Amino acid sequence: MDPREEQAIDAAKLYYRLGRSQDEVARALGVSRPTVSKLIQLAKDRGYVQVHIRDPRESAAELVERLRERYGLAEVRLATGPDHGDLLQQAVGRIAARLIEENVHDGDLVGLSWGKTLFAVAQQLVPTARHGVQIVELKGGIPLHSRRTREYETMTYFCEAFDAHPRALVVPVLFEHAETRRAVEADAHVRTVLELGRQAPTAIFTVGAASPDATLFGSGHLSPDDREFLLAHAAGDIFSRFYDDDGRECLPDLADRTIALSLEDLRAKERRICVAAGLNKVRALAVALEAGFVSHLVTDEATAELVLARG
Template sequence: MDPREAQALDAATLYYGLGSSQDEVARALGVSRSTVSKLIQLAKDRGYVEVTVRDPRESAAELVQALSERFGLAEVRLATGPDHGDLILTGVGRLAARLVEECVQDGDIVGLAWGKTIHAVGRQLRPTPRRGVQIVEVKGGIPMHSRRTHEYETMTAFCEAFDAYPRSLLVPIVFERASTRRAMEEESHIREVLELGRRAGTAVFTVGGTSPGSTLFGSEHLQESERQFLLANAVGDICSRFFDSRGRECLPDLAERTVALRLEDLKAKERRICVVAGSARARALAVALEAGYVSHLVTDEATAARVLAIAGSATGA
C-alpha cells in the first residue's frame, strides 16, 4: 500500500469509525479539509470504507467479549479507529458519556475524579435530569500548576447534565506533611465530603501512567526522591494513588500525605467506571483490571488489544 492509500485509510477510519468531522480529520493528519474529502473518496474508490468501518466493529465485539470474560467486567465499550491523540479521546469520551448517562439514577452519589480524560467525558454529557443526585470529588486538586486540570469545568459539566448537587473537595491533592493532612480531614465540611466519596455507589475515573510528563509529576508536591521511586516502582495511578505491578499502593509516605479516595474504598463500589484513551496506558490499565478496581470499562480498540496481550503474557497464555 502506498503512502497516499494509507493516508486515505486513516482518513476514512477517523471520519466513519470515530465520527470525527472533516475539520478534525484534517488537523489530525496535517492536511487541508479539501484534501480530506479527496482522501475519503479515494478510500471509497479502493473499497477501504467497507473494510474499515465494518471489520473493526466485528473485531471490537470479540475484544469486548474477551475483556469481559478475562476480567469479569459488567460492561465494556470500545471506540474504534487509529490512536490519533485528541480524536481517540473524543471518541472514548463520547462512549463514556453515554454509559454514565445510563448508570446515574435518582438519588445516586457519584464519585468523580478530574483530569483531561474525565473532562472529555463531561464535555459530551447530554442533559439527563435526575432527582437528588450528588456529584462528589474524590481527590483534592492542584491549585498552583502550569497545566489546566479542568477540575471546575468537569464538576460543572456533570452537575449540569444531571441537575445534581456539587460536593467539591477544595483542598490540595498532596500535603507537605501527613500531620497537616490529618488535621485538615478533621474539619467537618472536609470530613463530610470525604465520607460522601466513600459512600458513593458509582465512581468515574481514569487510570494514569507513570511518566515525567504526568500532571502530578510536574507539580511541586512531589520531592525528587519520590519521583524517582515512583518511576522505578509504580506502573500507574488511580485518583493519584500510585500502585505497583500487583495493584498495591506504593510509597506509603506519599500515600499518607494524599487526599484522595483509597483504592480499597474504590474496589468496594458497585459501579467503577474507568475511562482510558490511548495504548500508552495499557500496562497500568491491565494491572488495574487484574486488581479488580474496574467494573465498567470504556477505552479504544488498540488499548483493549494491548491490555489483553499484556494479560496473556503475564499468565503465560
C-alpha cells in the same frame, strides 16, 4: 495440477491481487468473460482462493467479550478509529458519556475524579432529567498548577448534565507533611465530603501512567526521591494514588500525604467506571483491571488489544 487449474490460479491472481476486471482478465488470458467467471469459481472450489471479510464490528465485539471474561467486567465499550491525540479523547469521551448517562439515576450519589480524560467525557454529556443526584469529588485538586487540570469545569459539566448538587473537595490532593493532611481531614466539611465519597456506590475515574509527563510529576509536590521511586516502581495511579504491578499502593509516605479515596474503598464500590485510552496507559490499565479496580470499562480498540496481550 492440470492446465485448467493453473489457468484458474492465474485468473484469480489477476482478479483478486491486481484488481483487474473480468474483461481485463479475459483479454490477458485470451479467453471469454464467461470462462473467466468459471475459472475464478474453480479456484475457489479448489481452495486456491479464500475470501476473508473483516467486519470491524465483529472485531470489536470479540475484544469486548475477551475483556469481560478475563477481568469479570459488567460492561465494556470500545472506541474505534484514531489511536492517539485529541480525536481519541473525543471518541472515548463520547462513548463514556453515553455509558454514564445510562448509569446515573434519580437520587444517586456519584463519585467523580478529574483529569484530561474526564474533562473530555464531561464535555460530551447531554443534559438528562434527573432528580436528587449528588456528585462528590473523590480527590483533592492541584492549585496553582501550570497546566489546566480542569477539575472545576469537570464537576460543573457533570452537575449541569444531571441537575446535580456538587460536593466539592476544595483542598489539595497532596500535602507536604502527613500531619497537615490529617489536620485538614479533621475539618467538618472535608470529613463530610470524604465520607460521601466512600459511601457513593458509583465511582467515575481514569488511570494515569507513571511517567515524567504525568500531571502530579509536574506539580512540584513530589521530591526528586519520590519521582525516582515512582518511575522505577509504579505501574500507574488512580486518584493520584500510585500502585505497583501487583495493584498495591506504593510509597507509603506519599499515600499518607494524599487526600483522595483509597484504592480499597474503590474496589468495594458497586460500579467502578473507568475511562482510559491511549497506548501510554496500557500498563496502568492492565494492572487496574487485574486488581479489580474496574467494573465498567471504556477504552479504545488499540489499547484493549495491548492490555489483553500483556496477559
